[in-house]
Amino acid sequence: MYDIVIIGSGPAGLSASVYASRAQLKTVIAEKVYGSAGQITESEQVDNYLGLWGESGYALGEKFRTHAIKLGAEFYEGEVVEIKKIGSIFTVEFADKNKIEAKAVIYAAGTYRRKLEIKGEAEFTGKGVSYCAVCDGAFYKDKTVAVIGGGDTALGDALLLSRMADKVYLIHRRNEFRGSASLQEKVRSTEKIEIILNSVPIEIIGNINVNALKTLHDGKEEKLSTDGIFVAVGTIPNSGLLKDFVKLDKNGYVIADEDGITSVPGFFAAGDVRTKSLRQVVTAVSDGANCIYSAEEFISKKI
C-alpha cells in the first residue's frame, strides 16, 4: 500500500513527487508512457519559468524528471482505466488489470489537444495535419504551412515554423488574439508570417497529402494553398474516467482550488486538469507542491 499515487508525470506530477520524497511519503507515479514529462516537452522554448529562461520545453521536462528521479521517484507505466474509493482506500486500476492501492491520489493527468472537427481533418492527420509543431515542423523546411488558433500555442507554433518554412499563415477565427502581448508582437514583426483574422477553417483538402485549407474569411469562402496545417485550438482535460467519481466543471476540468482539494476527500487535482485561470508550468509545479501539503494533512489526520 502506498501513501500516495500520483497520476501523470508532467510538471505537476513530477513536482508532487519531489515534495512527496522530501516528506518521506511512499509514493508512485503512474504514467501512460514511460519517460514522459508532459505537454511541456512540445514547447520549443520556455521563457517564463523563473531562473530557467530560454530552455527548450524538452530540456526543461528532462530536468524536472531527473530531479524527481534523483530524490527517489518510483514510476509505473500503464494507462489508468478506473479509480475507486472503497472505505478510506483508493484503488487505481490499469488497462493491464494491475492495481495500485493508496491512501491518497494526486490527479495530474493534464490535457490533450482539441481537434477542429472539420472535413478532411481525420483523413489527413499525419499526412499534413499536425498537432505538434515542435515534433513535425522540420518536415516543412522551405514549404508553406498554416497554423490555426489564436492562443499562446498557435502564436508560438507560428514563430517556430517561421524559422523553417518559407511562408506561415496564422489563421484565427476572431479579429483579436487570445495569446500574450509579447508573442503577438513577435508574430507581427516576423515577415514570413501572414496573419489572417476572422477566418474560420471549414475543410482540409488534399490528394495523398494536404494541399489546401478552405476557410470562411469575413464570411466568404476562401481556398489557401498549403503543404501543412498545424492545429493549435486549445486543449481538453484528460478527465473522462472521472465523470462519475469527482465533481467536474462544464468543460470537464476537476473542480479544485490551489490546495488541490476536490469533492472526494483524499483525491487531489494538480496542474492543467484542474479549474484555474492560468495554465502554465509555474502554476502546475506549484499545484504539485500544494497537493502534497494537502495530502500529507489528509493522511496524518486520518491515521
Ligand code: NAP
Ligand atoms: P487557448 O488559449 O485555449 O487558445 C485556443 C485558441 O484556439 C483560441 O484562440 C480559440 O479561439 C481557438 N479555437 C478554439 N476552438 C477553435 C475552433 N474550433 N476553430 C478555430 N479556432 C478555435 O489554447 P492554447 O493556446 O493551447 O493555450 C492553452 C493554455 O496553455 C493557455 O493558458 C496558455 O496561456 C498556456 N500556454 C502557455 C505558453 C507559454 O506561456 N509559453 C505556451 C503555450 C500555451 P478564441 O480566441 O476565439 O476562443
